[in-house]
Amino acid sequence: MSSILLSTLNARYFHSSLGLRYLYANLGELQADAAIREFIITQRPLDIIEALLAEQPRIIGFGVYIWNVVETTQVVALLKKVRPEVQIVLG
Incomplete structure (x- = not known):
């Protein structure tokens, strides 16, 4: 389980977010406690939330x-309704 998750909703399965990988590469010592999780925009929001929260992150x-x-x-x-204590960062 990772306390920091970097995530995005890609347009298609074969797309990959280079921005997330750049952020991950520059996390330094925090990288050991971080993970990248990518989804596609056609997935149900509840399925995405379930997958993210299964890792018990502090920051997404x-x-x-x-x-x-x-x-x-x-x-x-x-x-924010389900887990208001999780910090959300958008960029």
């Missing part, structure tokens, strides 16, 4: 882009 950072802003907003709103 989302990569937000023009193609996923609506879906990411839905996921974040539900996350």
Whole structure:
């Protein structure tokens, strides 16, 4: 389980977020307690939340882009209802 999750909602399965990998590569000593979790925008928000919270994170950072802003907003709103103590970072 990782206390820091870097996540995004990609447009398709074969897309990969280079931004998340750049952030992960620069976490320094925190990298050992971090993980990248990618999803696609067609997945149900509840399924995404369940997968993220299964890792019991303290912080979840989302990569937000023009193609996923609506879906990411839905996921974040539900996350804050279910686990308000989890810190959310958007960028």
